[in-house]
Amino acid sequence: MPSAISPELPKWKRPAKTSVALDWADISVIDLSTFDEPGGKEKLAEELRHAVQTTGFFSVTGTGFTDEEVTRQYSIGQAYFNRPLEEKAKPELRCDFGKGNYFGYRAANEKRIQGTEVLDNIESVNIPKFIPQLASEPRDSFFDPYLSEIEEFSRRSLAIASKIFTLFALILELPPDYFSSRHAYESKSEDHLRYMLYHPRPEEQDALVQNTWSRAHTDFGSLTLLWSQNVAGLQIKTFDGTWKYIPPVDGGIICNVGDALQFWSKGYLKSTIHRVVRPPPDQVDGDRLGLFYFVRPGDNVDIAPAPSPLLRRLGLITDAELQNDRPKVTGLQYVRERVKNYHDHTDYADRKGQKFRVGDLEIEDEAA
Ligand SMILES: O=C(O)CCC(=O)C(=O)O
Ligand SMILES: [Fe+2]
Numbered sequence: 001m002p003s004a005i006s007p008e009l010p011k012w013k014r015p016a017k018t019s020v021a022l023d024w025a026d027i028s029v030i031d032l033s034t035f036d037e038p039g040g041k042e043k044l045a046e047e048l049r050h051a052v053q054t055t056g057f058f059s060v061t062g063t064g065f066t067d068e069e070v071t072r073q074y075s076i077g078q079a080y081f082n083r084p085l086e087e088k089a090k091p092e093l094r095c096d097f098g099k100g101n102y103f104g105y106r107a108a109n110e111k112r113i114q115g116t117e118v119l120d121n122i123e124s125v126n127i128p129k130f131i132p133q134l135a136s137e138p139r140d141s142f143f144d145p146y147l148s149e150i151e152e153f154s155r156r157s158l159a160i161a162s163k164i165f166t167l168f169a170l171i172l173e174l175p176p177d178y179f180s181s182r183h184a185y186e187s188k189s190e191d192h193l194r195y196m197l198y199h200p201r202p203e204e205q206d207a208l209v210q211n212t213w214s215r216a217h218t219d220f221g222s223l224t225l226l227w228s229q230n231v232a233g234l235q236i237k238t239f240d241g242t243w244k245y246i247p248p249v250d251g252g253i254i255c256n257v258g259d260a261l262q263f264w265s266k267g268y269l270k271s272t273i274h275r276v277v278r279p280p281p282d283q284v285d286g287d288r289l290g291l292f293y294f295v296r297p298g299d300n301v302d303i304a305p306a307p308s309p310l311l312r313r314l315g316l317i318t319d320a321e322l323q324n325d326r327p328k329v330t331g332l333q334y335v336r337e338r339v340k341n342y343h344d345h346t347d348y349a350d351r352k353g354q355k356f357r358v359g360d361l362e363i364e365d366e367a368a
Contacts, residue, residue, distance in 0.1 A: 006145055006146050006148070006149055007145050007146075009072075009075045009076060009078075009079045010075065010078070010079065011071065011075055012071055012074035012075040012077075012078045012289070014071070014074075014230055015230050015231050015283060015286055016230065016282075016283075017230045017248055018230075018231075018232050018279070018280045018282050018283050019282055020232075020280035020281065020282060022232055022245045022280065023242075023243075023244050023245060024244060024245050024246075024247040025055055025057065025236055025238065025244035025245060025246055025247065026054075026055065027051075027055060027057060027058060027059050027246065027247060027249060027254070028047060028048075028050065028051035028054075028055070028058045028059070029058075029059050029060075029061055029249060029252065030044055030047055030048055030051065030058055030059065030060045030061070030167075031044075031060075031061050031062040032044070032060050032061070032062040032063055032160070032163055033061075033062030034062070035062075035163050041166060041167060041170060041176075042170065044167055045167045045170040045171050048164070048167045048168070048171065049171050052171075052257060052269050052270060053270075054239070055236060055238060055239075055272065056236065056239075056256060056257060056270045056271065056272030057236050057246060057254060057255070057256045057272055057274070058254075058255055058256075059228065059249040059252035059253060059254050059255065060160065060164065060252060060253050060255055061249070061251055061252045061253075063160050063253055064156065064160075065156065065253075067251065069153065070227055070291070072149065073150075073153055073195075073227075073291050074195075074289055074291055076143070076146050076149075076150065076195070077125075077195030077196075077197070077289055077291060078289055079142075080125060080140070080142055080143070080195060081123060081195070081197045081287075081289075083142065085107065087140075087142070088105050088107070088123075088125070088140065089105060089107050092138060093105050093138045093139075093140050094106070094107070094138065095126070095138075095343070097339065097340060097343040097344040098340070098344055099336065099340070100335070100336030100337060100338070100339040100340035100341075100344070101137075101336070101339070102126050102190065102192065102339045102343070103126050103127075103128050103134075103137040103138055103139075103190075103192060104125065104126060104137070104138030104139075104140075105123070105124075105125050105138070105140065106122070106123060106124045106125070106126075106343075107123055108120055108121055108122055108123040108197075108199055109121070111345065111346055111347055111348055112346065112347045112348070113209045113212060113215075113347070113348050114209050114210075114212070114215075114347070114348070114349060114350045115347060115349055115350070116208050116209055117208075118201070118205045118206075118208050118209045120348055121198055121199045121200070121201050121213060122196065122197070122198055122199075122213070122214065123196075123197050123199070124194055124195065124196040124197070125140065125194065125195050125196075126192035126193070126194050126294075127139060127143070127150060127154065127192055127193045127194070128190075128191070128192055129154060129158075129185060129189065129191050129192075130147075130150075130151040130154060130155070131185070131186055131188065133188040134188065150193065153193065154193045154293070155185055157193065157225055157293035158183065158185050158191065158293065158295065159185075160225065160253065161183065161222075161223050161225060161293065161295045162180040162183065164223060164255060165178075165179035165180040165183060165222075165223070166179075166180055168261065168265075168269060171269075171310070172265060172268070172269075172306060172308035172310050172311065173308055173309040173310045174306055174307070174308050178306060179222070179261070179264070182222075182297060182298050182301045182331075183222060183295055183297070183298060184298065187298045187299070187300075188298070188299045188300075188332075189296050189297065189298045189299055189331060189332075190221070190296040190299070190331070190332065190335045190336070190339075191221075191293070191294060191295055191296050192293070192294050192296075193291075193292070193293050194290075194291070194292040194293070194294060195289070195290070195291060196289070196290040196291075196292065197287050197288070197289050197290075198213050198214075198233070198276070198287065198288040198290075199287060200278075200279075200284055200285060200286070200287070200288075201213075201278075203278075206278045211277045211278040212275065212276075212277060213233060213275075213276040213277060213278060213288075214275055214276035215275055215348060215350075216237065216273050216274070216275040217273070217274070217275070217342075218258065218259050218262075218271040218272065218273055218274075219256060219257075219258035219259065219271060219294070220258055220259055220260070220296070220334075220335060220338040220339065220342075221258040221259075221260055221294050221295055221296035221297065221335065222257075222258050222260045222261050222295045222296060222297050223255060223256070223257060223258055223261060223295040224255065224256050224258055224292060224293075224294055224295070225253050225254075225255055225292060225293040225294075225295070226253065226254040226255070226256070226290065226291075226292050227253055227254075227290070227291040227292070228248050228249045228250070228251075228252045228253065228254055229248065229288070229289075229290055229291075230248045230283075231279050231283045231286070231288040232245050232246075232247075232248075232279050232280055232283060233245075233276045233277055233278065233279045233283075233288060234246040234254075234274060234275075234276050235274060235275055235276070235277060236256075236272050236273065236274045237272065237273040237274065237275075243275075246274075256271070256272055256274070257269045257270060257271045257272070258271050258294075258295075259271045259338075259363070260296070260297045260303055260331070260334070263303050263304075263305070263361060264303070264304070264305060264306045265305075265306065265308070265311065265316075266305050266311055266316040266317050267316065268308075268310070268311060268314070268316060296331060296335050297331030297334065297335065298331050299330060299331050299332035300330055300331065300332070301330065301331040302328045302329065302330065303329045303330070303331060303334050303359075303361060304326075304328070304329070305317045305321060305322065307322050326359070326360055327359060328359075329358055329359035329360065329361055333358065333359075334358050334359075334361065337356075337358045338358070338363065341356055341363075
């Protein structure tokens with residue numbers, strides 16, 4: 001059982017910002033502290049509409065998370081990764097990619113990149129929601145002393161996401177809880193809190209894979225929360241086709257729409273293509289530690305267009321489509337297929353333009 005007082009850990013130190021002049025994306029800042037004010041949601045919804053139609057990535061502030069709480073999560077992540085590989089990589093603690101199950105540990109250096117001899121430099125660990133239905137999923141006993149604070153962080157993360165879902169529902173003129181009810185904390189889903197570490201690679205190796213640390217993709221789920229980080233490398237493909245860096249937003253969480261929300265909204269809410277590249281010279285020597293909450297659709301939720309009056313008016317959905325009695329594609333089926341298709345290989349190969357289907361959903365795994 002977690003102890004009431006969590007043990008001390010070496011305090012993680014946030015790396016300095018780069019002094020290299022990079023081509024930064026213009027990211028809207030949505031201040032959620034005004035959410036409960038009269039008219040607050042409506043105003044934020046308009047700001048968000050603009051953000052998702054220009055860059056697709058946005059940041060939220062006023063989330064209630066203190067810098068100390070966020071640093072603590074990084075400290076936990078750092079201490080976890082500092083342990084020997086044999087402890088982290090026990091078979092029962094690993095992600096079971098054959099089943100499309102992303103809970104648990106993913107080791108670095110096990111897959112090749114784009115058919116070269118260069119190895120994947122990412123290790124990560126995904127922690128499920130703290131609900132009884134997920135109690136038997138892999139969870140490293142390293143986390144035991146910290147479980148109560150990790151659980152609180154996980155629950156508060158989804159609460160932030162819920163506010164954003166409410167804004168999306170307002171934008172689409174749906175009942176305010178249309179999306180948040182499909183992502184309830186107590187309902188089983190593939191949501192996870194993630195600590196993720198990129199290990200720097202020698203420059204010659206990076207050169208062989210076009211400096212790719214994570215290939216261009218769109219996120220699988222509904223919404224991704226990425227605690228702003230100073231080590232540059234994350235880039236988005238802007239709507240005019242150029243790649244721009246996501247800038248650090250102090251105290252902010254970077255958010256992006258995932259493909260599930262794009263399916264529900266028939267593309268009105270766009271899941272922006274992004275990738276991670278080798279950081280600039282003044283940041284490339286250290287590890288790049290990231291903290292995320294990936295929101296996935298509830299296991300039993302149907303991934304089908306939402307009956308949005310706005311989407312109807314825009315001609316993006318028709319009544320026939322809404323009445324269509326097609327077989328349901330559930331959140332669990334969809335997410336598991338995607339994880340399997342992306343990760344259950346020995347190589348993160350170049351897969352540009354390749355499509356696959358889950359039910360009636362057409363999916364491109366590597367965005368061109
Ligand atoms: O590390 C990052 O900044 C982004 C990672 C990412 O896009 C992902 O894991 O889906
Ligand atoms: Fe991503």
